[in-house]
Amino acid sequence: MFRKLCFGMLAVAVLAPAVWAQTVDEIIAKNVQARGGSDKLKSVQSIKSTATMTMGPGMEAPGVLIQKRGNLARLEFTVQGLTAVQAYDGKNAWQIMPFTGKKDPELMSADEAKEVEEMADVDGPLVDYKSKGHQVELLGKEKIEGTDAYKLKVTLKNGDVQTVYIDADSFLEIKEETKRTIRGSEQMAESAIGDYKEVNGIIFPFAVESGIKGSPEKQKLTITKIELNVVADDSIFKMPAPAPAPAPAKPDTPKN
DSSP, rough: OHHHHHHHHHHHHHHHHHHHHHHHHHHHHHHHHHHHHHHHTTTTEEEEEEEEEEETTTTTEEEEEEEEEEEEEEEEEEEETTTEEEEEEESSEEEEEGGGGGEEHHHEHHHHHHHHHHTTTOOEEETTTTTTTTTTEEEEEEEEETEEEEEEEEEEETEEEEEEETTTTTEEEEEEEEEEEEEEEEEEEEEEEEEEEEEETTTEEEEEEETTTTOOOOEEEEEEEEESSOOOOGGGGSSOOOOOOOOOOOOOOOOO
């Protein structure tokens, strides 16, 4: 009897990872279906999102994000009349940040580049996560503002760790936490996700409120328009050459 019990416990130990993996895959499959289904999602070649980021009282930054299959992304946003650009061309992340006095394009640091690279994933990290090199674990269920949600730990290929909360009823994402290393220190960012709407048969969130976990200061992103399969030439994602330096002034010609 004892030997049978030991064998049964051993079988559970061996099978447990497969059971958890299957549960994770079932949750992700239902998430994909809730968003519109795999065929619909894969039919999207590019997404153009027009939005406004509210960063504080009276401070808004309108912007446009273009994502294109092939891990391409370009974000433009304007603050106080100055337009910044952050982009990823499939290999390199670059930016133009005139607020800091840098009007020429420059490559982003490795830590900064991670966020832009993740932004270039049209489908999001859960879709085809294994082929992308990510790992996903189910950490159980948790209540998010009274709503039961599945808690998934997503370890991205680049080393960042996300915790994704999926509504147990709708199977749509309602919250996300991301641990990142910025300038040598770890930060935990959190985002509340909602106001889902349908665009050409696919469900997208139109409101995201983000900030550092534990901080009362939040940024609210309100999406006003999403367009699918827009024309976007690959060249707009590539870093342009810096503007040529002005030619030195010619010395005055001495008069006779």
